[in-house]
Structure formats: structure tokens, C-alpha cells
Amino acid sequence: MTRKKATTKDEVEVLLTSRRRCALCFGLRGDLGIKDGQVAHLDRDPSNNSPENLCFLCLVDHETYDRRSRQAKGFTPQELAAYRDALYASLATHPELLWMSGTASPHVRRKAKERWDAALYERQLVIYRATRDFMAAVVREGKVKFEDLSRFASATDEVVFLFDDDMSNYLSELYRKGVRLEYVNKRLERGDAAPDRPALIEEEGQLLTWFTEQFSVLLRKAVPFMRP
Ligand SMILES: [Zn+2]
DSSP: OOOOOOOOHHHHHHHHHHTTBOHHHHHHHOOOOBOOEEEEETTSOTTOOOGGGEEEEEHHHHHHHHOOOSSSOOOOHHHHHHHHHHHHHHHTTSHHHHTTOSSSOHHHHHHHHHHHHHHHHHHHHHHHHHHHHHHHHHHHHTSOOHHHHHHHHHHTTTHHHHSOHHHHHHHHHHHHHHHHHHHHHHHHHTOOOOTTHHHHHHHHHHHHHHHHHHHHHHHHHHHHHHOO
């Protein structure tokens, strides 16, 4: 029984950068599917483990690449390198897949990072605007409508991935106060002479004041994320 040799750091980089997409499947057939495969050596020398010499190939293509044939012209290292680089460039159009890994060229990585940052910024902006619009609706109407609450909740449910815990807790607090204000609004609209009516009127005023003050709080919390 043979022991499998340990995976080197460079091989791990190849697996991460290729996302287990085969360079020949992609280069010859436009196939970006995830494959069972291996890390191949472009120069067919298994002792040469420099990153430029490594490439992920599916099992079938690895077999084909390493086979020596007297009749057919085999694949050259230059071809494989070209297909590999094209694959990495293509994966760069999915920046969330690529920018954190290491073997792509610095240029490709920088481009991918820029696209990723731009996409992240857009999504953060959506959350910021939804929150600001929710506050504006509450302050404008002087009350919370159920539709505004649910729109706010669904537009901001990714906050935990796109901002930090502080922002996430803050939006939860906004939501909780919104739910409470909606309840207080409803109780007061009923117009019954409940004994706690004066307390509810007082609480409604306090909540509305609190909402009015949140525009600057939101801005202060969001700015560190939104500045390049
Ligand atoms: Zn393949």
C-alpha cells in the first residue's frame, strides 16, 4: 500500500485558484464544471513544483496530457499554460471566487479584488439606503407601517455578511423599536380609554424622537464601510 504524498502549499493554491475547474476542459470545450482531478505538472516533471508549472486537470485530461504518443501530437506545456491562464482570467469575472487566492497574476488578482470591492460596495449601499428609507418613512408618517417593517427586514437581512456585528446589532435594534412603535401606534389608534393610554402616548413620542435622531447615527456607523 502506498501512502499519498502530502499536498504542498503550492498545490493547495492551484486547487483554490482553479476552483477545481480543469484547464483543458475549459480551454478545449468551454466547460467550467467542477471536476474530479489532480494537480498536473506542465513540464511533466513531478519534482518541479513551482506554481507556474502546476495546473489542475480532470482525471481524463491528466491521463491524456501525460501520455506519450508516437503518432499524435501531444499537448505542449505552452498550450496548457495558455488554457490555464485563460481559465484563471475567466474565473476573475467571478471575483468572489478568485481574489482571495494566490497563484493568479498580481494584475488578475488586483482586477478581481477591485470588481469584488465594487460589488460589495453596491450591496452595502442597498442596505444603507433601505435603512435610511425606513427611518424616513417612520419620521414622515409619525408611525410604523407593517409593509415598511417587512421591506426593511428583507432588504437588510444580509447585513451580517456585509458589515460587522455592531451594524448588525444596530439594525436589529431599529427593527425591534419599529415593531414596538407599530404596536403602540395600533393601540393608540383604537382610541379606547385604556388606563395605560398616557404611558403609550409618552412612549410613542419617545420612540419617534429616537427615530429622528438615527439618521446621524446610521451615517456615522456606515461611513467607515463606504469610504474607499
Ligand atoms: Zn478536463
